[in-house]
Amino acid sequence: MPSAQKRDYYEVLGVNRGCGEVDLKKAYRSLAIQFHPDRNPGNKDAEERFKELNEAYQVLSDPERRAQYDRFGHAAFQGPQGGPGGFGGFDFSQGFEEVFSDIFGDFFGTGRGRSRSRTRRGDDLRYDLEIEFEEAARGIEKVVKFQRLTQCESCNGTRARGGSSGARQCPNCRGSGQVRTQQGFFSISTTCGQCRGEGMIISDPCPKCQGQGRIRKAESLAVKIPPGVDNGSRLKLRGEGEAGYGGGPQGDLYVVIHVKEHEMFVRQDNDVIIEAPISFPQAAVGTEIEVPTLEGKVKLKIPPGTQSGKILRLKGKGIVDLHGYGRGDQLIKVIVETPRSLTARQRELLEEFAKLDGKAVNHPLSKGFVDKLKEMFG
Incomplete structure (x- = not known):
């Protein structure tokens, strides 16, 4: 289950973030009895709820894992491929019965009297x-x-x-790591408080x-x-x-x-994209400009009649594929700049150019725009 879909572990167990071990165990015991599969045969919702309770208790009952969860949330236990066994260092699919038997012992037939592993x-x-x-x-x-x-x-x-x-054998649990108490018709096995389930005590x-x-x-x-x-x-x-x-x-x-x-480069998959501004005369008659790449400056030819937004490509100037599948390209998006201020002479020349430049073949986009206007409004 992706971490984004998981409920907060404290919410799952119905406890506040500052609750102690006793309240945590009490909440888990009550809900686990309610949703245990043996009490809800064939009920898939109860089964999933029981697994959710078990997962939450595994984390919050362990001080180190609880500290990681409080700091990072579910991301603390998200592995590099989105699976279990991530930063928390354990797999939620393991130890399911062990955690439950630690609380309930022989109830529902789960108690095996096993002690916690001395290595982890x-x-x-x-x-x-x-x-x-x-x-x-x-x-x-x-x-x-x-x-x-x-x-x-x-x-x-x-x-x-x-x-x-x-190390010596724990006198309280006699090395089993578990202590049993009889409550009514069933026996409860809990972790030994003296050796913390290890069965041994360091003298x-x-x-x-x-x-x-x-x-x-x-x-x-x-x-x-x-x-x-x-x-x-x-x-x-x-x-x-x-x-x-x-x-x-x-x-x-x-x-x-x-x-x-980066101030200039933008990555898209393994390609690198930059924008290169040029003037209107350069776009009209063509030119050669220098553009930056990851390996230094290179010269790029701008063909005559280049339009603003045109994408030019430099093969193999992108980023090496992390998994060894070749290398990307560098894409140069040409931006044609319009001057904001003109000298009298520049204005005179452009006005003369505008009079001479009236053929539709030079402005196919403009012609298409005018034709559509005529179709729409007559």
């Missing part, structure tokens, strides 16, 4: 890079500076002091990262911008996102290109 892939990051028009056309290498979570060098991501294992946390296994660090990275990138192009740098949790794989970095407007 690092989040993807987004960097917005502004470049010049010529840089986008020719390609360039840029150094980007940003901050990301990296593996703690002191504990090597183990979260324990000195890199030792330092001696690393002092440098406070037992998180990751620290935030400033980074500088050289990024090669290929020729032909356009406004909105996304470059994916694998493994340059945030470090994984508990030794999990590193996320990716997406560099989003923003191309500045």
Whole structure:
């Protein structure tokens, strides 16, 4: 589903943006019971509503993903091709049953008593890079500076002091990551609050990262911008996102290109368009002018009788196709300028020219206009 069609996650769960974990879980539990497919067999609307609730809860129940959503909205989880697994670093189609069972346990037969994985892939990051028009056309290498979570060098991501294992089984859930409570006719399994679903507790946390296994660090990275990138192009740098949790794989970095407007060049697909002003005499008798291109100035012949708005083409002077399908052209739109003020001599010559220039063959557009007027009004 495209992000533009998605409802606000807080609206989906019926909670305000400042709600806490308890209220969030309570809202999700109530609505999920109402729309669960087992209670609505064959009801496609209820099934879609249940999936929507699950997706919203996956994001808002995770502090990091919730922070990303609060900042970027649905765009935080939009991949480079518009699919899942974007900047949020996870796929909404995964973990559907796991999230539900975390809230409801054995209710509806979903509880499996599984614990949260001790490793998790690092989040993807987004960097917005502004470049010049010529840089986008020719390609360039840029150094980007940003901050990301990296593996703690002191504990090597183990979260324990000195890199030792330092982990013991959680006494509250006995390593399952789940605690069960009986409520009436059904059993509810929830995430263990002591170990946060990991099943293990770090007895001696690393002092440098406070037992998180990751620290935030400033980074500088050289990024090669290929020729032909356009406004909105996304470059994916694998493994340059945030470090994984508990030794999990590193996320990716997406560099989003923003191309500045040029004072003369306008891009249309892979073609470059400019406007070239010429005088009436130049248009009438023809001339040769210099025009700018991405590779410097070139001479362009203006044929006699050129009309204002005429498009002339310079083959292969446009932008290289990003995917290797050749190169565009440069299009020159000729603008014939009319002088705003004339000397007495110029006026005399033009008046003489006007008397001599009465043949329709020289002004086919004017003749056609007059003929249409006669047809309309007699």
